[in-house]
Structures are given as C-alpha cells and as structure tokens.
Amino acid sequence: MPYLYNTPEDQAEMLSAIGAESIDELFKSIPDELRLNRPLDIPRALGELDLEQHLRELAGRNLHASNAVSFLGGGSYDHFVPAAVDTIGSRSEFYTSYTPYQAEVAQGNLQAMFEYQSLITRLTGLDVSNSSLYDGGSATAEAVLMAVDSTRRSGRVVMAESVHPEYRQTVTTYLANLGVEVVTVGTPEGTVDVAELTAEVNDQTACVVLEHPNFFGALEDAETIAQVAHDAGALMIGVFDPISLGLLKRPGDWGADIAVAEGQSLGTPISYGGPVLGILACTDKLIRRLPGRVVGETTDRRGNPCYTLTMQTREQHIRREKSTSNVCTNQALFALRATVYLSLVGPGGLRDVANLCLQKSRYLADQLDSTSRFELVFNAPTFKEFVVRDKEGAVEALVADAAKEGYLAGIPLGGWYPNLADCMLVCVTEKRTKAQMDALVEVLQTGAAKAAADELIQAGI
Known part of the structure; x- marks a missing residue:
C-alpha cells in the first residue's frame, strides 16, 4: 500500500513557512490533560502478505447484512439488488466519474442524470427533480430551506415526531442560526395527532414536514395534514419510502409540494451506513429554489438531442448571496444505480416488491404479537416496519443475543425515544423468507428466556 511521508527536512521547511518552532x-x-503522555502501543511492522491477512481477519469480525439475516430498517434497508445494477454501475465511464463536477461533464453522464430525474418525477407525481443530493436527511433539510425561502416565512417549521429523528436533527442543525423555530408535534400513538398539528400551524409557518410511511412504519393521514398546511399558506414536505410507492399514493397525489427520500433502497446495498442517495422533487413553481443540479434536454446546432446542466442556482454559477444552498455536487453513481433499478423492475415489479414487504412484515408482526413476551405498540396500519415491545424490557440484550445467532433483529428505540426504551423497530423486506421469520421469533424467545434466567442467577434465586 503506497503512501507519502515527510522527511525531517520537509517538516523543517513547512514549520519555517508557517512560523512554528x-x-x-x-x-x-x-490541554495537557487531553494529550497522550506515553508512546503509542503499536505492534511491529508487517509485510504485505501478513498485513493483508490481518486486515481480512479484522474485517471478518464485522456482522453485516450479507452474512446475517437482517431485520434492520430505520432508513437503510436490505432490499434485493439485481445483478444488472452492479454490472452497469461498475462500468468505468460511470464508476470513475463518481461525482461529475463541471458543466462540461460527458453527455453520457448528463443523460443518465436526466433519465434519473425523469423517473423520480414519475415516481413522486411531482413536476421536477434535481439530479440527487447526499442523503435523505440533507434532502429534508434542503427542502425546509426551500420552503422558508419560497414562502418568505422564517417564523416556524412544524415537524411530526414520527419523522426520522436523524432527519429532524439535521433540519434543526441547518436552521440553528437562521432564527427559525422548529416545532415538533408528538406522536404518542405512532402517528401525528391532526388536531394538535393544526393548532401549531399558523400564518408564520413556512412548511409542515411529514414522513409517510413514518419512522415507525405507520401510515399517516397525509392528505388531511397536507390540507392543513395549505389552508395556512404553508408548503407541505413529504418524506417517503420509494419502495412504498408501489402500493401507496405518490406524494404529489396526496398534496406534497416537495417530496424527499433516502434512495438507498433503489439498487444500493447496505454498506455500514453509506454512501447513500438523497432524492428531492418539487412542483414547477419551486424550480428556481431547487438546490443542486438539474439536467435539461435540448438539441445541438445539428438538431441532435443533447443534455446540459440548467437552472444552476448554485453558488458556483451565481452570486453567492443569491444561491439557494451550498450543495454543489450530487450522488451521480447512486442515482445511476437507482435509474437502472427502476428501469429493471418497472411499475409492476415495484408493486410486487412493495406487496411482498407489506405481506411479510404483517406475518412477522402477527407472529411476535402472538407470543407472551412481545406485543405490538401501535394500532396504525404499517407498511414494512413496525414497533414491537418486549414486556420484560430487555430489548438491548435481546438484540445482542440475536446478533450472536446471526440475526439482526431490529433497532432499539430508547436512544431516540426514551418512552420507547423497551421497544425495537423491526423491518421485513422482500428478501426475508418465512423460515427466517419463524427462526427470528424462536431466537428472540430463546434470548428472552436466557435473559430471564440470567436475572434469576444474578438475584441469587
């Protein structure tokens, strides 16, 4: 593994240039108390062969979706990725131009971005899409900035507590120095209380942010909430699961002015949390406030179709104070993968995938709810995720024990929602089999029994 190093002479020259001794x-x-006051405990140097074997051994300790049975959700999902997605996505003309930067980017990349935008507008039912953003969280925050700028209301942003907690944290960070109040409406029953949300929306509200299906997997009353936002002159921002649109209404059809999503489920495997894909689409009237890149189709001087970057509202192209955001790139490679995935599965295939997720998640939810140890927390209809409570409150231990058996059972919710400290979020995609779901129930019950036995031993009983 080649690397560059600095000789003592190099170091002396650099120190002299910056005026340091x-x-x-x-x-x-x-501070001295934060400094390490002993030599680092570094093992001896290894040869290339030994180093490679050592690194492979370390990597082999990782537990991930390819060597475990994953029921993890919360924004990153273990969906099936057709082989053609990897084949096309790994072609050198796409793979080596990972984030094409300037307007002179190759026509092939521009066309791929244009096709992506076209598919996203069809998927969301909205008029225009950019050519992708970094992830679902930053896409949500950029949508909020669009709403504040468009409505010229910097008073407040109303968000449901059922929006992904990390997305809410991202929005709060973006708005921290803009003087915009972020109001979070509680969701004690798993979905937002429409009456409570309505009371928080006023003539200073720039937008309402709703996730549907929400972070708990539950379906919100999206159309009613969109009407509440519009009646107050606010914009409606819908956070959606792309796979769910195989069955559910598109955001544009239920009233969203801006739709955002995490696009990882469209042809990108789980990879320890990233890289991922931010989706953002909106109505025509908001196009001039759309962040990032928009590719347009036109004709060249010979009359041949060609593609170019257009509506360039980035600080690279216009005066900085007039730019819509500081987003100046995109996730071109993962947008390409999403394009290939959507082209392969088509509307019928997306519907089949969504239906499998719905039916299989319902089966596992019923199986867990039928045990004496677990119960479903919310009564709202769900899509592919649901929240289950361990009546004995040993969620963390159960998840850890299941992982030892090769099952990623779910996400403990206590870190985000203290009132759900005894609960976990479980996701079922089209990849999970009945045998795997039945085995998970057995593993969790075995783990629960083991945890109870350990408590008795510790108590000296």
Missing part, C-alpha cells in the same frame, strides 16, 4: 507547537491549544 516545532510540531508540538501546532498542538499547544490542546
């Missing part, structure tokens, strides 16, 4: 002087702002 030593490397230690560069760290003088770090």
Whole structure:
C-alpha cells in the first residue's frame, strides 16, 4: 500500500513557512490533560502478505447484512439488488466519474442524470427533480430551506415526531442560526395527532414536514395534514419510502409540494451506513429554489438531442448571496444505480416488491404479537416496519443475543425515544423468507428466556 511521508527536512521547511518552532507547537491549544503522555502501543511492522491477512481477519469480525439475516430498517434497508445494477454501475465511464463536477461533464453522464430525474418525477407525481443530493436527511433539510425561502416565512417549521429523528436533527442543525423555530408535534400513538398539528400551524409557518410511511412504519393521514398546511399558506414536505410507492399514493397525489427520500433502497446495498442517495422533487413553481443540479434536454446546432446542466442556482454559477444552498455536487453513481433499478423492475415489479414487504412484515408482526413476551405498540396500519415491545424490557440484550445467532433483529428505540426504551423497530423486506421469520421469533424467545434466567442467577434465586 503506497503512501507519502515527510522527511525531517520537509517538516523543517513547512514549520519555517508557517512560523512554528516545532510540531508540538501546532498542538499547544490542546490541554495537557487531553494529550497522550506515553508512546503509542503499536505492534511491529508487517509485510504485505501478513498485513493483508490481518486486515481480512479484522474485517471478518464485522456482522453485516450479507452474512446475517437482517431485520434492520430505520432508513437503510436490505432490499434485493439485481445483478444488472452492479454490472452497469461498475462500468468505468460511470464508476470513475463518481461525482461529475463541471458543466462540461460527458453527455453520457448528463443523460443518465436526466433519465434519473425523469423517473423520480414519475415516481413522486411531482413536476421536477434535481439530479440527487447526499442523503435523505440533507434532502429534508434542503427542502425546509426551500420552503422558508419560497414562502418568505422564517417564523416556524412544524415537524411530526414520527419523522426520522436523524432527519429532524439535521433540519434543526441547518436552521440553528437562521432564527427559525422548529416545532415538533408528538406522536404518542405512532402517528401525528391532526388536531394538535393544526393548532401549531399558523400564518408564520413556512412548511409542515411529514414522513409517510413514518419512522415507525405507520401510515399517516397525509392528505388531511397536507390540507392543513395549505389552508395556512404553508408548503407541505413529504418524506417517503420509494419502495412504498408501489402500493401507496405518490406524494404529489396526496398534496406534497416537495417530496424527499433516502434512495438507498433503489439498487444500493447496505454498506455500514453509506454512501447513500438523497432524492428531492418539487412542483414547477419551486424550480428556481431547487438546490443542486438539474439536467435539461435540448438539441445541438445539428438538431441532435443533447443534455446540459440548467437552472444552476448554485453558488458556483451565481452570486453567492443569491444561491439557494451550498450543495454543489450530487450522488451521480447512486442515482445511476437507482435509474437502472427502476428501469429493471418497472411499475409492476415495484408493486410486487412493495406487496411482498407489506405481506411479510404483517406475518412477522402477527407472529411476535402472538407470543407472551412481545406485543405490538401501535394500532396504525404499517407498511414494512413496525414497533414491537418486549414486556420484560430487555430489548438491548435481546438484540445482542440475536446478533450472536446471526440475526439482526431490529433497532432499539430508547436512544431516540426514551418512552420507547423497551421497544425495537423491526423491518421485513422482500428478501426475508418465512423460515427466517419463524427462526427470528424462536431466537428472540430463546434470548428472552436466557435473559430471564440470567436475572434469576444474578438475584441469587
């Protein structure tokens, strides 16, 4: 593995250029109590063969969706990825131009972005899409900035507590220095209380942010909430699961002005949390406030169809204070993968995938709910995720025990929702089999029995 290093002469020259006497002087702002006062415990140097074997051994300790049975959700999902997605996505003309940067980008990449935008507008039922953003969280925050700018209302943003907690954190961070109040409406029953939300929406509200299906997997009363937002002159931002649109109404059809999503489920495997794909689409009237890139189709001087970047509202192309955001790139490779995936599965295939997720998740939810140890927390209809409570409150231990058996059972919710500390979020995609779901129920019950036995032992009984 080649690398560059600095000789003592190089170090001396750089220190002289910046006016420092030593490397230690560069760290003088770090308090002494935070500095390591002993040599690092670094093992001896390894040869290339030994190093490679060591790294492979370390990597082999990781537990991930390809060597476990995954029921994890919460924004990153173990969906099937057709082989053609990998084949096309790994072609050098796409793979090596991972994030094409300038307007002179190759026509092939521009066409791929244009096809992506076209598919996303069909998927969402909205008029225009950009050519992707970083992830679902930043896409949500960018949508909120669009709404604040478009409505010229900087008073408040109303969000449901059932929106992904990390998305809400991202929005709060984006707005921290803009003087915009973020109001979070509680969801004690798993979905937002329409009356409570209505009371929070006023003539200073820039937008309402709703996730449907929401973070708990439950279906919200999206059309009613969209009407509440519009009656107050606010914009409606819908956070959606792309796979769910095989069965559910498109965001544009239930009233969303801006739709955002995490697009990882469209042809990108889980990879320890990233990289991923941010989707953002909106109505025509908001196009000039759309962040990122928009590719348009036109004709060249010979009359041949060609593609070009257009509606360039980035700070690279216009005065900085007039730019819509500081987003200046996109996830071109993963947008390409989403394009290939959607082209392969088509509307019928997407419907089949969504229906399998719905039916299989319902089966597992019923199986867990029928045990004496577990119960479903919310009564609202769900899509592919649901929240289950361990009546004995040993969720963390159960998840850890299941992982030892090769099952990623779910996500404990206590870190985000203290009132759900005894609950976990479980997801079932089209990849899960009946045998795997039945085995998970057995593993969780075995783990529950083991946890109870351990408690008795610790109590000396």
